[in-house]
């Protein structure tokens with residue numbers, strides 16, 4: 001069942017479960033399913049399903065070498081009782097806006113939807129492929145990913161997870177989320193350095209042959225929880241179908257109507273999943289790609305030139321502060337008509353020249369399917385206040401970028417297609433920025449700390465604080481280690497006891 005191939009070489013193929021286990025293809029390409037559009041999803045059937053049933057069905061189609069009973073168990077472990085609603089990804093209405101809330105998981109960010117599922121898929125894959133190695137997940141995080149990965153892998157048999165974060169480079173809440181992490185296989189370490197130092201340190205460990213061999217002798221092997229893994233991408237396809245079903249249930253559309261989706265975009269994984277859903281038969285109109293000041297994708301979708309040679313701006317939507325959107329490579333593959341050689345050339349241009357230009361026929365396809373816009377921090381803050389004042393809805397900073405872009409898109413195009421805005425984080429994850437957007441910088445500065453801001457945001461808006469964030473302040477700190485950036489390998493070895 002070698003139905004997955006490298007975006008860069010069609011002769012490098014693998015099975016779905018091995019693609020999950022390996023993450024990246026050996027030539028540096030990403031694994032894609034060549035015949036994705038031949039998957040038939042029965043929309044009539046799907047709109048009668050619960051989220052859990054839908055996840056089993058859609059994931060079974062995307063990863064067909066997992067037997068049905070195995071997939072069923074994976075989905076159950078990932079989602080049942082882990083999210084604060086059985087709907088997993090509920091829809092909220094704010095005035096005329098339709099908002100798909102992806103942040104109801106254990107860490108209050110959309111990454112939970114994928115990172116609750118990935119560990120299940122990894123361990124099931126090891127059983128299917130008779131791989132008895134312990135999997136050691138190693139991750140550097142600037143905030144959201146590390147915590148979501150820790151929660152996903154905690155106490156998952158046959159795995160250990162080690163997370164490094166810049167000790168002074170994450171918010172109070174983000175730091176507390178990680179240092180209070182429970183689980184008998186979780187290891188967390190602050191680094192005296194910035195995120196780049198931390199990420200570089202992890203890359204050095206990954207490429208250190210001595211460390212790798214030492215681990216192999218002890219029956220362990222490294223892996224990453226990177227967002228290019230098909231085991232992270234596939235679970236994200238599900239909620240596009242779920243949103244469609246909910247709009248039918250709520251009488252907003254009838255079966256067959258097209259729906260637009262607007263997505264606050266960083267690494268291009270979330271929005272790409274919408275492209276996948278469309279290829280699998282979901283009636284999708286435009287996919288609206290929303291960026292912050294780091295608007296590489298906006299430029300690309302408008303001009304066909306991808307140029308990463310620019311400074312990275314620090315914004316109030318940090319999870320979108322990205323210059324190289326890795327998952328875009330998968331769109332290039334499909335938009336080029338599955339031309340692996342062309343994709344390889346473009347990626348080589350990006351590596352050697354810092355930019356690439358797609359041929360006109362590809363740009364036409366991309367423009368046909370995608371719209372793009374961007375909003376800077378000031379605009380996003382205005383939007384947060386506008387939505388709260390008009391509707392009482394409190395949007396997080398990333399979601400606000402998409403809301404801004406959609407309002408602009410509707411005004412300039414006159415497109416009246418129902419548009420679902422994907423909301424990627426709870427406002428309480430970025431309560432500092434959200435609070436000051438609504439009540440002013442001075443009001444925020446007058447409060448003692450982020451916890452006080454959360455409490456006052458709750459008092460003034462009536463929006464409940466997610467319990468996992470409300471409890472943080474009183475949780476014991478379990479991970480206290482802070483290391484210099486050149487001592488990261490020591491932490492790995494100490495943690496693994498080798």
Ligand SMILES: *Cc1c(COP(=O)(O)O)cnc(C)c1O
Pocket residue numbers: 109110111144227264265266267268269270271319320398424425
């Ligand atoms: C990761 C993240 C994004 C970006 O998603 P991509 O799949 O990388 O495009 C947006 N918002 C939040 C809150 C995130 O954590």
